[in-house]
Structure formats: C-alpha cells, structure tokens
Amino acid sequence: MVMSSTEIERLSYDVVVIGAGGSGLRAAIEARARGKKTAIISKSLFGKAHTVMAEGGAAAAMGNVNPNDNWQVHFRDTIRGGKFLNNPRMAELHAKEAPDRVWELEAWGALFDRTPDGKISQRNFGGHEYPRLAHVGDRTGLEMIRTLQQRVVALQQADSYEFGDPEAMIRVYAETTITRLVKDPSGRIAGAFGYIRDTGRFVLFEAPTVILATGGIGRTFKVTSNSWEYSGDGHALALLAGASLLNMEFVQFHPTGMVWPLSVAGLLVTESVRGDGGVLRNTEGKRFMFNYVPDVFRAQYAETEEEADRWYTDQANNRRPPELLPRDEVARSINSEIKAGRGTEHGGVFLDVSSRLPAEEILRKLPSMYHQFKELAGVDITKEPMEIGPTCHYVMGGVEVDPDTAASSVPGLFAAGEVSGGMHGSNRLGGNSLSDLLVFGKRAGDGAADYLEGLAARPSVSSADLDAAMAEALAPLQRGEGENPYTVHHELQQTMHDLVGLIRRESEVKAALGELEKFKERAANVAVPGGRAYNPGWHVALDLRNMLLVAECVALAALERQESRGGHTREDYPEMSAEWRKVNLIETLTGDTVSLTRKPVPVMRPDLLGLFDKSELKKYMTAEELTGLPSTDASAAASASEEGH
Amino acid sequence: MGYKAALKVWRGDAGSGSLVDYEVEVNEGEVVLDVLHRLQATQASDLALRWNCKAGKCGSCSMEINGRPRLGCMTRMSVFAEDEVLTITPMRTFPVIRDLVTDVSFNYAKAREVPSFTPDPAIKPGEFRMQQEDVNRSQEFRKCIECYLCQNTCHAIRDHEENETAFAGPRFLMRVAELEMHPCDEADRREIAQEDFGLGLCNITKCCTEVCPEHIKITDNALIPLKERVVGRKYDPLVWLGSKISRRPEKAGTPAVPGKR
Numbered sequence: 001m002v003m004s005s006t007e008i009e010r011l012s013y014d015v016v017v018i019g020a021g022g023s024g025l026r027a028a029i030e031a032r033a034r035g036k037k038t039a040i041i042s043k044s045l046f047g048k049a050h051t052v053m054a055e056g057g058a059a060a061a062m063g064n065v066n067p068n069d070n071w072q073v074h075f076r077d078t079i080r081g082g083k084f085l086n087n088p089r090m091a092e093l094h095a096k097e098a099p100d101r102v103w104e105l106e107a108w109g110a111l112f113d114r115t116p117d118g119k120i121s122q123r124n125f126g127g128h129e130y131p132r133l134a135h136v137g138d139r140t141g142l143e144m145i146r147t148l149q150q151r152v153v154a155l156q157q158a159d160s161y162e163f164g165d166p167e168a169m170i171r172v173y174a175e176t177t178i179t180r181l182v183k184d185p186s187g188r189i190a191g192a193f194g195y196i197r198d199t200g201r202f203v204l205f206e207a208p209t210v211i212l213a214t215g216g217i218g219r220t221f222k223v224t225s226n227s228w229e230y231s232g233d234g235h236a237l238a239l240l241a242g243a244s245l246l247n248m249e250f251v252q253f254h255p256t257g258m259v260w261p262l263s264v265a266g267l268l269v270t271e272s273v274r275g276d277g278g279v280l281r282n283t284e285g286k287r288f289m290f291n292y293v294p295d296v297f298r299a300q301y302a303e304t305e306e307e308a309d310r311w312y313t314d315q316a317n318n319r320r321p322p323e324l325l326p327r328d329e330v331a332r333s334i335n336s337e338i339k340a341g342r343g344t345e346h347g348g349v350f351l352d353v354s355s356r357l358p359a360e361e362i363l364r365k366l367p368s369m370y371h372q373f374k375e376l377a378g379v380d381i382t383k384e385p386m387e388i389g390p391t392c393h394y395v396m397g398g399v400e401v402d403p404d405t406a407a408s409s410v411p412g413l414f415a416a417g418e419v420s421g422g423m424h425g426s427n428r429l430g431g432n433s434l435s436d437l438l439v440f441g442k443r444a445g446d447g448a449a450d451y452l453e454g455l456a457a458r459p460s461v462s463s464a465d466l467d468a469a470m471a472e473a474l475a476p477l478q479r480g481e482g483e484n485p486y487t488v489h490h491e492l493q494q495t496m497h498d499l500v501g502l503i504r505r506e507s508e509v510k511a512a513l514g515e516l517e518k519f520k521e522r523a524a525n526v527a528v529p530g531g532r533a534y535n536p537g538w539h540v541a542l543d544l545r546n547m548l549l550v551a552e553c554v555a556l557a558a559l560e561r562q563e564s565r566g567g568h569t570r571e572d573y574p575e576m577s578a579e580w581r582k583v584n585l586i587e588t589l590t591g592d593t594v595s596l597t598r599k600p601v602p603v604m605r606p607d608l609l610g611l612f613d614k615s616e617l618k619k620y621m622t623a624e625e626l627t628g629l630p631s632t633d634a635s636a637a638a639s640a641s642e643e644g645h
Numbered sequence: 646m647g648y649k650a651a652l653k654v655w656r657g658d659a660g661s662g663s664l665v666d667y668e669v670e671v672n673e674g675e676v677v678l679d680v681l682h683r684l685q686a687t688q689a690s691d692l693a694l695r696w697n698c699k700a701g702k703c704g705s706c707s708m709e710i711n712g713r714p715r716l717g718c719m720t721r722m723s724v725f726a727e728d729e730v731l732t733i734t735p736m737r738t739f740p741v742i743r744d745l746v747t748d749v750s751f752n753y754a755k756a757r758e759v760p761s762f763t764p765d766p767a768i769k770p771g772e773f774r775m776q777q778e779d780v781n782r783s784q785e786f787r788k789c790i791e792c793y794l795c796q797n798t799c800h801a802i803r804d805h806e807e808n809e810t811a812f813a814g815p816r817f818l819m820r821v822a823e824l825e826m827h828p829c830d831e832a833d834r835r836e837i838a839q840e841d842f843g844l845g846l847c848n849i850t851k852c853c854t855e856v857c858p859e860h861i862k863i864t865d866n867a868l869i870p871l872k873e874r875v876v877g878r879k880y881d882p883l884v885w886l887g888s889k890i891s892r893r894p895e896k897a898g899t900p901a902v903p904g905k906r
Contacts, residue, residue, distance in 0.1 A: 045695070046753065047791055048703045062771075103770035109762030111780045111787055111827070118774035136784065142702065143787060154761035157903040166757060166903070198742050227697040261674020267700050367788075371860075372700060375719055376676070486686035530691030533658065534743040537690030 008193075008466060013039040013207040015448045016192050018178050018234060021049030022141075022437030023417025023444070024213030025148035026101075030445025031211075032155055032170045036452060039205055040152070040172045041194070043214075043229045047149045050215050050227050051437065054141025055270035055368065056125055057133025058438070059431035060098035064119040066130040066315070071095040073129050076611045078432060079604075080297075081127040081326045082396070082425020083566045084581055084620040085247070088604040089403035090423040094432070094439050101438035102134050108154070110147040112136055124275040125430045127326040129300075130315070133431040138270045138368045144434055176203065178233070179542055180469040181210055181241040181413065184459035189241070189412030191461050193469040197539070200532020202470055208459055209448040211406070212238060212399060212415040213441065217251075217550045219489075219543075221392035222497035225257055225268035231543040232550030234419035238399045239549055239589040243408040246421035247585055248397035248550070249557035250567040252428055253502045255330035257391025259348035264376045266391040269351065269369060271430040273386075274323045276365050277312055278353035280334065281385070282342035288349075289322035292333035296576075296619045297325060328427040328566045331390040335502055344387050352385035359383075390502055394433065396424045396567055397557070400586060405447030406440055412451060412459070416444035426566025476541035482527025485541040492519050492547060500555050505571045509559045516552050523548055549589070556596050557585045578622040647672050648727045650680060654692070655734040658743045664732065671722050677731070678706050678717035681745075693744035701858055704792030708745050709734045714794040714856045736797040751809065752793050755817045758841070760900035762824060763832040779828040786823035786867055788859045789816065795853035795863060801846045812843035815853035815863050822867035825874065833898035835878040838871055841902045847872075 015031040017024045020042035031038045042049070061074040074095035079086050106112065106120065112134050113121040122131040136143040156166035163169065175197035182204075184190040191206040214234030218226025235245060256269040274280075282288050290308075293301045301322045302308035308321035323330065334349050343349055353362055359382035363370055366381070373379040373386060398421030399408050406414045417437045424432060476485065499512035523544040528537035563577040564570050584599045609617070614629055650671045653664040669684045678696055685692045697703040699718045706717040711725075711732050725731060739747035764773075795815040801808050813821070821842055825834045838844045849872075851864040861867075 044697055044703075044705060045749065048697050048705050050697070052703050052790070053698050053700065100770065103773075106773050107764060107768075107770040109764075109824075109827070109830075111775075111784050113784075114775055114777040114780060118776055121777075136787070139702070139788065142790065146787060146789075150756075150761060153757055156757060157761060160757075160903050198746075198748075227699070227703070229697065262672065263675040263679045264699075368702065375701070376721070377674070484686070484690060486690060490686070528690055534693040534746055535691045536685060536693060540690075 008202045008204050008470070010204050010206060011039065013037050013205055014452055015039070015209045015211060015445070016041065016205045016207040017211045017213055018192065018237070019043075019049070019213030019215060019417070019419070020046060020172065021051040021213060021215055021417065022144055022148065022434060023441035024049070024211070025145070025152060026438050026441025027211045027213055027416055027445040027448070028170060029148065029151055029155065030442045031448055034446065034449035036449050038170045039207070040170070041176050041178055041192070041205070042172060042174045043177050043233070044175060046172045046174050047145060049145055050229060051145045051434070052142045053225065053227070053268060054144070054434050055138040055268065056272045056275065057123055057135030057140045057431050058098070058102055058144065058434035059125070059128060059132045059429065060102040060134055060435050061095060061132060062099045062102065062120060062122065062134070064115050065122040069130040069132060072611050074098070074132065075608065077128050078429060079425070081427055081429035081432070083427060083576065084425065085565065085601060086425030087403055087422035087602055088608055089602065090440075092608060093403060093443070094423060094436060097439045098435040101435065101442065105144065105147050105438070108147050108151045110143055112143070123272060124324065126271055126274065126324045126330065127429040128431065133275075135272070137364070138272050138366050140434060173203075177539065177542070178237065179473050180465075181237050182461045182465045182469070183241065183410070185462070186459070187242070187411065188459045189410060190459035193466060195473060195532070197534055200535065200538070202473070204461065204466060206461060208455055209412045209414065209451055211444045211448055212413070212419050213417050213444070214419045216395045216418040217547070217554070218392050220493065220496050220547045220551045220554070221501070222493040223257065223266040224392040225254060225266055226392065232546045233543070234415065235398060235553070236546035236549045238408060238410075238413065238415065238419075239553070239587070239594075241410050241413060242588070243410045243413055244400045245553055245587045246397055246400040247426070247557065248395070248553040248587060249561050249585065250396035250426045251392060251554060252327055252394040252396060252567045253331045253390040254393035255327055255334050255390055256351055256388040257393075258377065259344070259387050259389045260346040261377060267372070267376070268391065268393065269386060269388050270366070271327070273351060273353050273366060273369060276353070277356040278323070278351055279321070279356060280323055280330070281350045281352055282337045283344060283350075284342055288337050288342070289325065289330065289333055292329065292336070293322050293325065294329060296616070297329070301325065326427055326429060331502060332569060334388075334390055338389065343389075346387055348387040348389035350385040351388045353381060354383050354385060392501075394418060394428055396426060396428055397421045397554070402447075404443065405450065406444035407447050407451070414444045414447050416440040426568060473542060476526055476528050477532065477538055479525065479527035482525045483522055485523075485526040485528060485537060485544055488519060488522050488526060488544060489540055489547070492544075492551065495519070496551055496554070500551070500558055503569050503571050504558050506559065509555050512555045513552070513559070516548060516555065520548055549594070552594050553587045556594055557587065560585055560596055576620075578620060578625075581620055582622070582625075650722065650727070651730045652680070652684065653730060653732045654681075654684070654744070656692070656744050657741065659741055662741065664734075675722050676718055677710055677715075677720045677722065677733070680722060681717060681733070693742070693746045695746055702790060704790030704858075707736055707792045707794050707797065709736060714798050716792060716794070716858045719858055736793070738797040738803045739793075749793055752791070752796055752814070752816065755813045756820070758813065758902055758904050759817055759820050759824070760832060760834070760837070760902060762827065762830055763900060764829045765831055768829065773829055775828045782826045782866065783823045785861055786819050788861055789819065790859055791816065792858060794856045794858065798852045798856045800850070800852065801843070808843065808846055812846045815847070815868065818842055818844055818847065818871065819861070819863050819867040822871040825871060831898065832900045833878075834900070835875045836899050837902050839875045844868070844871060844875060
C-alpha cells in the first residue's frame with residue numbers, strides 16, 4: 001500500500017476538541033460562543049461518551065438542601081478528599097464555579113430531580129459534608145451528556161439560520177480517532193491527525209489549538225468500570241507532543257464494582273447506594289467500615305451504627321456513616337476484609353440497601369442499579385444484597401495544566417476533565433468529576449479562544465510529520481505476520497491488575513516495568529487482517545501504543561512515590577508522609593524514554609489554608625510548613641460569606 | 646458451565662454480505678456482547694460492531710438477535726437454549742456500513758430538526774423552579790439512551806423508506822413530547838408534531854415500547870398524549886374560528902423547524 005500525504009482529507013478549524021464527553025462538549029460550546037470555528041472529535045457516536053456512565057451526580061455548593069453549604073466548604077471537602085495534594089487554585093475555581101455551570105445546564109433543558117420548593121435537589125455522597133450532588137435518579141451523566149449534546153444541536157440550528165449551514169461553526173466528527181498531534185517548527189500546536197472509522201480514511205484537522213478531553217485510562221486495567229474508549233489517548237497524545245503529565249500514580253479504584261457474574265466484573269455500582277442509606281457488610285454480617293476510619297477523618301465520622309443511622313435524618317447533631325468515607329478509604333477497607341477471609345466466594349463483600357429502604361424508594365432513587373442487577377446478575381436489590389468489590393474507575397493524574405486557562409506547557413494545547421491532572425489531588429470525591437468537566441471544560445474553551453486572539457499567524461504542518469503519522473497508523477495493517485493485538489491487550493490488563501493495582505509493592509511494580517518493555521516489543525509487531533474500513537482489530541493495535549505509554553507512566557510514578565496516599569497505596573510504605581505531600585511527580589517523554597522529575601506542590605494561599613483547623617493541618621503538613629500559621633476556627637471561616645472573592 | 650454456542654453472524658458491507666457460521670465458547674453469566682467480543686478476539690479481529698459501556702447505558706450495541714432488536718450487552722446468553730443457533734444481524738432499517746455497524750445518521754438529522762428547548766428568556770440560570778411531579782413525565786423520556794431500536798423497529802420507516810422524510814420516528818416524536826411537557830418550555834409544538842414530524846403516521850402498535858431497553862412507555866406516555874394534545878388544538882374553537890375567517894391560524898408559539906421551514 002503506497003500512500004502520500006495528498007490522500008489526506010484536510011479540514012481547517014480554529015479549535016479542535018478531542019473528546020465528546022462532558023468536558024469536550026462544554027469546551028466546544030464555549031469556543032463556539034466565543035466565535036471560534038470548532039470541531040468536536042468523537043471516538044464513538046455523538047452522545048455515547050463515557051460521561052453517560054456517571055451515575056451519582058454533579059457536586060455544586062448551591063445550598064439547596066442544606067443552606068450552610070458554600071464554596072468554602074466544598075473546597076475544604078475536595079482538599080480533604082485529595083489528601084492535600086490538590087492544586088489549590090483548581091479546587092478553588094471548581095468549588096466557586098460549579099453552581100453556575102450546573103444552573104446553566106438547567107437553562108439548556110436539563111431536568112434534575114427537585115426539592116420540595118422546586119429547586120435542584122442535592123444528594124449526599126462520600127466525603128461531602130452536606131448534600132451537594134445535583135442528580136437525576138442514578139443517571140446524571142446521561143442527563144448531562146444529552147443536555148450538552150442538545151445544546152450543540154441548538155447552536156447548530158442557530159447557525160443554520162445565520163450561515164445557511166448548521167455545521168458552519170461547530171461540527172461533530174463522530175467515530176473519528178486522533179493518533180498524533182502535529183506542531184509547527186516553533187513548537188506550537190498546528191493540528192491533529194487521525195482516521196475516520198467508517199472508511200478508515202485519514203484526516204488532518206489544521207488548527208492552532210487543540211483541547212484534549214479524552215477522559216481516562218481504565219482500559220489499561222483488567223477490572224474496570226471504563227469503556228473501550230478509555231485507552232489514555234489524550235495522556236499519550238500530550239506526552240508525544242511534548243507536554244508533561246502530573247501524578248500518574250494516583251488511580252482511583254471505585255469501592256463498589258460488580259463482581260459476579262464474571263462478564264460484568266468491574267461494572268460500576270453507584271456511590272448513591274451508600275449516599276441514600278446502603279451499608280457494607282462482610283460475610284459475618286458485620287458493618288465493617290466502623291473499623292477502618294483513619295485518624296485524619298475520625299472527628300467527622302460516626303462511631304456507632306445508631307449515630308450513623310440518625311445522620312440520614314439529622315445531620316446537625318450526628319456524624320456521617322463511615323460507608324461515606326472518601327473512595328480510597330472504602331476501597332482499601334473492602335480489600336482488607338476480603339484478604340482477611342471475610343469476603344464472598346466471588347471475591348467481594350455485600351452492599352445492602354434492601355434492608356434499609358422500602359422497595360418503592362429504591363426503585364425511585366436507584367432505577368438503573370435495579371435494572372442493572374436484575375438484568376445482568378439476576379439479583380433483585382430491593383430484596384437481597386449486592387456483591388461488590390473495587391474496580392478501576394478514574395485517574396487523578398493527567399496533563400499538567402494552568403488552572404485558570406487549562407493550557408498545557410505546549411503552546412496551543414489545552415486539557416480538561418479526566419485527562420487533566422491536579423484538580424483532585426491523590427483522590428477524587430464522587431460527584432466532583434461531572435462538575436470538574438463543566439468548570440474546566442468551559443475554561444479550556446475560553447483558554448483556547450484567548451490564545452487564538454493573541455496569535456499573529458496560523459501555524460503550518462510539515463509534510464514529513466504527516467508522512468510519519470500515516471506510516472505509523474498503517475503499520476499494523478501492512479505487517480503480514482504478527483501477534484493478535486487483542487492478546488497483547490488482555491495480557492497488559494492482567495499485568496497492570498496484578499502488579500500495579502490497588503495495593504502496590506516495590507518488587508511488583510519493578511516487575512511490571514520489566515513486563516512493559518516486553519509488551520512494547522510485542523505491540524510493535526502486532527498484525528491485523530482486513531482493510532481500513534471499520535476494522536476493530538486495527539483500532540486496538542493503534543490504541544496499544546497509548547495504553548502502554550500510560551501504563552509505564554503509572555508504574556514509574558508508583559515506584560517513585562514512597563508513601564501511601566489516596567489512589568496510591570504502597571504496602572511497603574503504608575503511611576502518609578508530610579514530606580511527600582509537598583511533592584508532585586512530573587513525567588515527560590523524550591524519544592522513547594519516559595523521564596520523571598519532582599516538583600513542589602503549589603502552596604495554598606493563606607485565606608484558603610485558613611479554612612482548616614491547625615489541628616487538622618498538622619495531620620498532613622510538616623512542622624516547618626505550619627510555623628507562623630495562626631490557630632483558626634475553621635468552621636467559622638467556612639461559613640463566612642464570600643468576602644474578598 | 647461453559648459450552649460452545651453456534652452463531653450465524655452477518656458479515657459484509659453496503660455492497661454485499663452473508664451470514665457466516667462461528668462456534669464460540671460461552672461462560673456462565675455472559676451476554677451476547679461478551680460472546681461477540683470473544684469471537685472478535687480469537688477468530689475474527691475485524692468483525693465490526695459498536696459498543697461502549699457494556700452496561701445498557703450508552704445505547705451503542707444495538708443489533709438484531711434472532712430477528713429481535715436488542716442491545717447485545719443486555720441480552721444474556723442464558724435466555725437461549727445451549728443448542729439454539731443465534732443469528733446476529735445489523736439493524737435492518739439503517740444502511741449497513743460494515744458487519745453489525747449501520748449508518749444511523751438519519752437519527753442525528755432528525756434530532757437537528759426538533760426545535761430546541763425554549764424557556765422564557767426572562768428566567769435566569771438558577772431561577773428555574775419546577776415541582777418534581779411536573780418534571781416526572783419529561784424525565785421518563787430523558788432516560789432514552791438513543792439506541793435507536795425503536796426507530797429500527799417502527800414499521801412506519803422499517804417497511805416504508807418513503808416515509809423517512811415525513812416521519813421523525815418514535816425517538817424524536819418522544820423528544821417533541823418531552824419538550825411539550827417540559828414545565829418551562831414556552832413553545833407550542835402541537836402543530837409541528839403533526840405537520841413536520843409525522844405523528845399521524847404512528848398507529849400506536851406499541852412496537853417501539855416493546856423493544857425499548859429502558860422500558861420507557863413511549864406509546865402510552867409520549868405518543869398518545871401528544872396525539873391528544875394535537876387533536877385538542879385542532880378542535881380549539883379559537884383556532885377553528887381563526888381558520889374559518891380566512892386569517893392565518895393562531896400560530897403564536899409554534900416554532901420554526903430547522904431545515905424544514
């Protein structure tokens with residue numbers, strides 16, 4: 001097969017958004033609102049993005065259910081959840097702007113569940129002090145994606161009147177995959193190269209700005225709640241373009257994934273089950289989470305079942321149930337119970353809502369969970385407990401970005417949502433993802449528009465780069481003989497699951513790095529039969545490069561960080577370290593080599609630091625960091641009005 | 646526990662195609678999509694099929710299994726006898742791209758014709774107030790995962806290509822109903838439901854409801870009430886009088902249909 005760059009379809013845009021989930025669509029809407037000609041690249045059909053899998057809700061301190069809620073309390077919860085490793089500016093912007101982003105969705109047609117006085121209802125979730133998650137039953141992500149999708153359509157309808165063409169200013173390229181970003185000689189982004197699935201034809205989007213909104217990396221692991229799209233494309237594209245990744249060791253294992261039947265192992269069971277009253281029990285029938293409340297959270301969590309149960313109706317006078325600890329804590333606790341021999345025969349524990357809520361309430365609040373268990377496992381959750389265990393769910397690490405503009409270190413390259421890093425520190429709170437997508441999706445759209453407005457001339461793409469990108473993409477089809485890419489993928493998933501999973505040890509992570517070298521060689525020799533038209537074997541072969549790069553970054557960072565924090569648990573370093581709290585791990589790619597450096601975590605502004613009691617900060621920070629810090633009454637500071645902001 | 650299932654899978658493209666026989670291992674608890682994935686990973690790496698969430702939430706893996714429109718991820722193998730031959734074909738109403746993948750762009754074109762949510766411009770974000778009982782109806786329709794199985798099944802287009810221009814199909818008539826019943830939508834969509842989206846072509850056989858994997862009562866809760874509203878408008882004495890005295894009928898609130906009017 002001889003190809004030249006003349007066989008590439010060339011399209012010109014101001015902004016190219018890679019990814020059509022929550023952050024991608026929100027970014028595209030903003031870029032279009034700023035008058036920029038915008039392309040949305042979707043790996044699947046429009047409206048199928050992984051965001052539809054989000055169940056619980058979008059966290060935003062609107063104070064509709066508990067008027068004491070405000071951005072300061074949300075900020076504080078987010079930092080606590082991330083174990084003080086979050087980028088404080090990102091957590092601040094997120095907490096402040098989330099309510100506006102949620103209200104905006106309502107103005108675009110979203111129909112959230114309501115409070116009795118007609119406002120958006122908010123539900124409890126792990127790590128959130130007050131009921132905070134705007135939701136629609138347990139299908140909030142679907143509501144969000146559909147609303148954003150319909151907003152894009154509304155903009156296209158307006159454009160069809162204004163320009164006579166609905167796609168004049170914003171167009172969705174469905175079932176299109178980007179395999180390389182291209183830059184001009186000065187190192188600025190010049191476009192994105194990829195293929196369109198139906199025919200396999202190549203396409204070059206010429207654009208001075210690219211917004212990565214590709215989501216996560218879950219397909220690198222065996223037991224995952226993530227779809228096939230989550231192959232770390234954006235993480236890898238950023239590395240290959242010269243951008244840096246931040247804290248890739250932090251991978252969130254959601255505590256409650258299905259464990260049986262095997263074919264659905266990993267499938268998400270929403271945290272709302274616990275937020276709405278569900279409890280975790282081991283095979284001895286014991287609510288074991290009371291045994292696992294760590295010191296840093298002791299003050300905020302109930303010590304008895306009675307107090308925990310009272311909290312659902314009286315939050316002012318009782319502390320929260322320990323089932324609602326942040327996800328990292330709950331996942332580790334479940335793992336410990338299973339290891340201690342108190343797990344089910346399928347390797348899980350019980351999550352029970354049947355003995356806690358009337359059947360009709362379960363059906364109303366958790367309809368899709370009812371549906372999922374009934375149809376896939378033959379379990380009626382209104383009558384019997386669910387069997388659950390940890391599942392790879394989310395990566396906190398990602399592209400290092402400027403908090404205000406979402407800009408990466410490569411001029412013209414932006415990142416928002418799961419593919420970006422920093423916002424969630426070492427562990428993300430449930431509900432903070434959907435709000436993150438909206439807040440930083442909008443900011444990325446603005447960031448790209450601002451960058452474009454300061455740009456003197458459009459960058460150009462070199463034909464050598466295009467030839468190289470095309471050759472790389474065609475290689476698996478042109479190798480006559482070679483290994484099946486599905487085999488390599490399955491074994492990679494198993495290796496990451498076994499050696500760099502929920503609990504890590506130095507020897508195992510080192511072994512994984514050795515294995516990854518072998519996988520790289522094998523991936524370079526995979527071959528796929530068939531042609532270019534809609535050939536899934538070819539797509540897997542191309543995704544392998546990204547999954548392997550991401551796996552290497554996760555393993556290298558996991559080896560480096562000698563402590564346990566959030567989504568990174570080292571059996572050989574089980575404690576959280578105040579010294580390590582000051583360290584961000586940064587990874588870049590030079591040639592084929594990933595290199596890792598340490599960088600200080602940005603310092604929290606005094607007014608934000610003042611939201612915490614000094615006694616709490618002592619649990620996280622070094623004595624040196626705490627010198628000169630006044631003793632504050634955090635609760636008073638948090639309930640103060642928005643003075644100065 | 647495990648057994649070998651006999652499958653006939655449609656392979657081909659827009660030009661031609663045929664059923665191809667395969668034998669694939671099946672394990673306990675698996676769904677049709679698991680078996681197709683195993684087929685892909687071990688025998689037919691270029692077998693084209695769509696899927697994403699594998700949890701009945703994204704609506705990608707629509708196909709016809711023994712002639713019945715279903716999601717591959719929500720169809721358990723245990724509903725079939727072990728010696729039953731499974732025939733797996735693409736959705737029949739839409740043009741084939743390759744194997745089990747069809748060109749569903751018809752649906753995206755129809756989606757773009759439905760006038761968007763039209764709230765009172767005076768209401769600012771954050772100021773919307775709606776009661777739960779008033780949003781329940783539209784919320785049911787918003788459970789739709791856009792798998793297009795209803796569109797595929799509805800005989801008004803499945804067997805009548807000539808209706809494709811005039812008829813939006815159950816999914817998008819339900820979208821019209823959803824907005825019509827949205828407590829904060831100001832547009833009157835009754836006329837366009839009939840004139841532009843072909844509500845009259847629906848003869849309430851409920852095939853759409855039967856195949857809906859989200860169990861949305863499309864016919865009973867969306868299409869029939871929409872028909873009743875349309876009739877209610879037609880026999881509204883003011884509208885009737887308006888049309889009799891040769892003035893344009895009362896059009897206030899009827900939105901334009903993008904791409905159609």
